[in-house]
Amino acid sequence: MKISEVGEFGLISRIADKFGNLTPDGWDGIGDDCAVIPLDSERSMVVTTDMLIEDVHFLRSRISAWELGRKALTVNLSDIAAMGATAQATFLSLGLPSDLEVDWCDAFFEGYRSLGVPLLGGDTTSSQTGIVINITVIGECPTRNIKRRRDAQIGDYVVVTSALGDSAVGLQLMLSDSPKTDCTQSDCDELIAIHHNPRPFLKQGPWLGNQPAVHSMMDVSDGLASDLGHILRSSKCGATIDLDAIPVSDIARQVAGQMGWNITTMAVTGGEDYALLLTVAPDDFQRLEAEYYAAFGEKLYIVGLITDATDGDYNISWSGKHYDSTDNNRLKGFRHF
Ligand code: ADP
Ligand code: MG
Numbered sequence: 001m002k003i004s005e006v007g008e009f010g011l012i013s014r015i016a017d018k019f020g021n022l023t024p025d026g027w028d029g030i031g032d033d034c035a036v037i038p039l040d041s042e043r044s045m046v047v048t049t050d051m052l053i054e055d056v057h058f059l060r061s062r063i064s065a066w067e068l069g070r071k072a073l074t075v076n077l078s079d080i081a082a083m084g085a086t087a088q089a090t091f092l093s094l095g096l097p098s099d100l101e102v103d104w105c106d107a108f109f110e111g112y113r114s115l116g117v118p119l120l121g122g123d124t125t126s127s128q129t130g131i132v133i134n135i136t137v138i139g140e141c142p143t144r145n146i147k148r149r150r151d152a153q154i155g156d157y158v159v160v161t162s163a164l165g166d167s168a169v170g171l172q173l174m175l176s177d178s179p180k181t182d183c184t185q186s187d188c189d190e191l192i193a194i195h196h197n198p199r200p201f202l203k204q205g206p207w208l209g210n211q212p213a214v215h216s217m218m219d220v221s222d223g224l225a226s227d228l229g230h231i232l233r234s235s236k237c238g239a240t241i242d243l244d245a246i247p248v249s250d251i252a253r254q255v256a257g258q259m260g261w262n263i264t265t266m267a268v269t270g271g272e273d274y275a276l277l278l279t280v281a282p283d284d285f286q287r288l289e290a291e292y293y294a295a296f297g298e299k300l301y302i303v304g305l306i307t308d309a310t311d312g313d314y315n316i317s318w319s320g321k322h323y324d325s326t327d328n329n330r331l332k333g334f335r336h337f
Pocket of ligand 1 (some may be wrong): 012015029030031032033034035049050079222
C-alpha cells in the first residue's frame with residue numbers, strides 16, 4: 001500500500017497507534033497543535049515542530065530569504081498560540097545545498113530573528129534536494145489555560161479571528177500564469193505579500209487561552225474545512241457552517257471576482273491563513289467578543305455551530321445562499337498526499 005492511499009493523517013494515526021502507549025499519563029502526544037508536558041502542578045510546557053521543504057512548501061525564486069525565515073518561524077509560533085501558550089525558545093535545523101549564497105542565509109536568519117524569540121540550537125547539514133527547514137518551538141502557559149482540539153461542546157459557536165482566503169488568493173496569483181489585467185497590481189502585490197508574510201495571532205492565543213468560555217482552539221493552517229474536521233473528530237461532534245458567514249476581506253473578494261475564482265471555496269479550503277479557529281460557549285460569546293474587541297480592536301467572527309454527530313461521521317454540514325450539494329467535493333482542505 002502506498003502512502004498516497006492512507007494519506008498524511010492516515011500515516012500519522014499509524015504512528016499514534018504505535019507510540020501512544022509510551023506517552024506518560026497526564027502528557028498529550030500526537031493529535032493537537034502542540035504536545036503538552038506538565039512542568040509542575042500549575043504550569044505546562046507545549047512543544048511543536050514543523051518542516052518546510054523547497055518546492056513543496058515554497059518556491060525559492062518567489063519568496064525572499066527574509067520572508068521565508070520569518071514565515072518558517074511564524075507557522076510554528078502560530079501552533080504555540082493556538083494552544084493558548086506563549087513561545088519561550090526555538091531550535092532550527094537546516095538542510096542546505098552547498099552552492100546556496102551565504103547572503104541568502106543571512107537574510108533568512110534576519111527574517112527569523114525579526115520575531116524576537118530566542119534561538120537556542122539546531123542542526124545543519126548539506127542537502128542534495130533543495131532547502132529543508134525544520135523548526136521546533138517550546139512554549140509555556142498555566143495548565144488550566146491550554147485549549148485542545150478535543151474539547152468542543154455541542155451548541156458551541158464556531159469562531160474565527162480573521163478573514164480567510166487572503167493567503168489562498170495570494171498563492172493563486174503568484175502561481176497563475178494568466179495575465180492579471182483585470183486587477184490592480186498593488187492589490188495583487190498586497191495579497192501575495194500576505195501569503196509570504198502571514199500574521200499569526202500570538203497575543204490573542206494566550207488571551208483566549210485564559211477564557212473558560214473558549215472550549216477548543218487550533219490554528220487554520222490547512223484551511224477551515226480540513227482543520228475544523230480535526231476539532232470534530234477529536235471532540236466527536238459535527239458542525240454546521242454557514243458559507244455566507246465566512247469572513248472575506250474586500251481585497252480578496254474583489255481580486256478573486258476579477259480573476260473568475262470562487263472566493264468562498266478559496267476561503268474555506270485554502271490554507272495558510274493562520275487565523276485562530278475556536279469554539280465558544282454561546283451564552284458567553286457576546287461578553288467575550290466585547291472584551292476581545294477592547295483588548296485587540298478586532299472582531300471575532302461566528303461561522304457556524306457545533307452539533308451532535310448523529311451519524312457518527314463528524315462531518316461538516318454546509319449551508320448558505322450559494323451552497324449546492326455538488327460543492328461537497330470542493331470543500332476539502334489541503335492534503336499532502
Ligand atoms: P499542525 O498543522 O498543527 O502543525 P499537523 O497536522 O502537522 O499539525 O500534525 C497533526 C499532529 O500529528 C500533531 O500533533 C503532530 O505533532 C503529529 N505528527 C505529525 N507528523 C508526525 C510524525 N512524523 N511523528 C509523530 N507525530 C507527528
Ligand atoms: Mg496547527
